Every structure is written in C-alpha cells, then in structure tokens.
Amino acid sequence: EQNVKNIFVNGTTGEGLSLSIQERKQLAEEWMCQGKDKLDHVIIHVGALSLLESQELARHAAAIGASGIAVIAPSFFKPTKKDELLGFLQKVASEAPTVPFYYYHIPALTGVKIRVEELLDGIREQIPTFQGVKFSDTDLLDLAQCINKNERERFVFLYGVDEQLLSALAIGANGAVGSTYNYLGRKTNLMLQAFAKSDLALAQKYQFLTGEFLSFVIKLGFGVAQTKAVMTLVSGIPMGPPRLPLVSASEEFIAKAKAKLESIVWPDGD
Ligand SMILES: CC(=O)N[C@H](C=O)[C@@H](O)[C@H](O)[C@H](O)CO
Numbered sequence: 001e002q003n004v005k006n007i008f009v010n011g012t013t014g015e016g017l018s019l020s021i022q023e024r025k026q027l028a029e030e031w032m033c034q035g036k037d038k039l040d041h042v043i044i045h046v047g048a049l050s051l052l053e054s055q056e057l058a059r060h061a062a063a064i065g066a067s068g069i070a071v072i073a074p075s076f077f078k079p080t081k082k083d084e085l086l087g088f089l090q091k092v093a094s095e096a097p098t099v100p101f102y103y104y105h106i107p108a109l110t111g112v113k114i115r116v117e118e119l120l121d122g123i124r125e126q127i128p129t130f131q132g133v134k135f136s137d138t139d140l141l142d143l144a145q146c147i148n149k150n151e152r153e154r155f156v157f158l159y160g161v162d163e164q165l166l167s168a169l170a171i172g173a174n175g176a177v178g179s180t181y182n183y184l185g186r187k188t189n190l191m192l193q194a195f196a197k198s199d200l201a202l203a204q205k206y207q208f209l210t211g212e213f214l215s216f217v218i219k220l221g222f223g224v225a226q227t228k229a230v231m232t233l234v235s236g237i238p239m240g241p242p243r244l245p246l247v248s249a250s251e252e253f254i255a256k257a258k259a260k261l262e263s264i265v266w267p268d269g270d
C-alpha cells in the first residue's frame, strides 16, 4: 500500500530496545519470512546496552540471512571518544562477518554526540563490513562532510529526519529510513521521484506538506506512541499499545491528527 521496498526492523519505531532478546529474534525471523518475495532489503537493528546481547542478535541476523545489521551507540554507559564507540561497533560487526554493517546515529535519543565524520575516518580498517550510516540527526554539516570525504569508499547514507529529507538529498544522502514512511511512504516516494527528475519545485511541495503534518503533530506531542496511532489510522492495521515507559496516544490526539492528514491536498491529487 505504501510501496515501501526496504524495512528496518527493531529500531526506534519498533521499540527494539524495549523488547526482550527472544522477541527481537522472533520479529526479525517473521520479517525475513514475510518479506521474502516482497522486500528488497531487510536491515535488522541489533544494538543493545549489553555487548553480549548485541553480538547474539548479530549472529542471529546473519543466520537468518538479513541484508544488513545496524547498531546504535550504547546509551547508559556512553562512549565519549571515537575509539570507545568504534570498539563496541567492531565487536558486534565481527560476529556477522559477511553482513553489511550500518551505524545508527541518533544522538537525540542516545546522547552520544560523537560526530559521524570523525567516526568514519578509517572505519573500514576496523570494520571491513562497514556499509553506511542511518543518520538521524539535524546536523547537515556533519552529513555533508561524511559524504564529501567518503565518496571514494562509497558508503551509503540513509537519512532519518523525515521532515528535512529533501535537504539531505540535496547534500547527497542515498536514501531514507524513518517512522513516517510507515504512513507517508507513497508520498515520500513521489518526492524522491521528483527529486531524481530534478523537479525541485514538486519535491519541495511534498516536503512542505509532510512538514506541515509533522510540525502540527509535534506541537501536540509526537513520539513513537503517536506514530503507531497514525500508522493504525492510515493502514487499518492495529499496532497495539506501545510498551512502558511509552503510553498510548490520546483519543484527542488521534482525532486531530486524522483531521489534519485528511485536510492535506497532495500534488498527485489524493
Ligand atoms: C526520533 C525518531 O523517532 N526519529 C525517526 C528516525 O530515526 C524519524 O523518522 C522521526 O520519527 C521523524 O522524522 C518525525 O520527527
């Protein structure tokens, strides 16, 4: 329905860090199975506070044939220097030595603000499977420097601040991973197509409209619980309640989000 061809499992929206290891394995297996003939890539997030658990999840993802694995920075005891973060990532990546590895940079949630530009310098020597970054930060200078310096190594940069994806594309991001594509995937694909055809005015229209929706719901209080409510609203598929400490979106939020979404007039006419 949203025509999304790649999936990122057990990340932020999937509340991966709130699930048990057993649950995470089960979900990864289910997505591999369901996606078999439908999806191009299944990237499984295997980050955890415990290095041992993260390694176990990496081995599991490799065993079930994941197209990639991703890891966020550990966020209770935090790495403060590049080499500390790199050491952790390396010890996870090496458990899945044939699986492309992505660093999931999301400093607003992890509190780990080590610049990606710095992290990537020489990273292939430590992590031969290093493939790219899921870059969920607004620092477009850091992203630009990553892209500028790493062109030769052909890393992939998947952008994760959906409301400013177009700006990231302009600076050279290769793709996008984000929560809103669960319900605005089709519209975002139209934006990507417009950008690919250099129709910047049309691409901007889509970005302005997705931005209008997001700025509206962000003012109401927008997080993973609210995202799930909007997913249910649009798809009709019940997402179930989030897990504590997150609590379900209010009926008032759902009604307002629904009205806002329905009020938007898209360039493609629906
Ligand atoms: C913090 C967070 O959830 N980030 C998501 C991706 O990483 C984004 O997809 C946002 O949910 C989205 O850009 C809406 O603000």
Ligand SMILES: CC(=O)C(=O)O
Pocket: 008, 010, 011, 012, 013, 014, 160, 177, 178, 179, 180
């Ligand atoms: C939103 C997103 O990219 C994630 O669930 O990690």
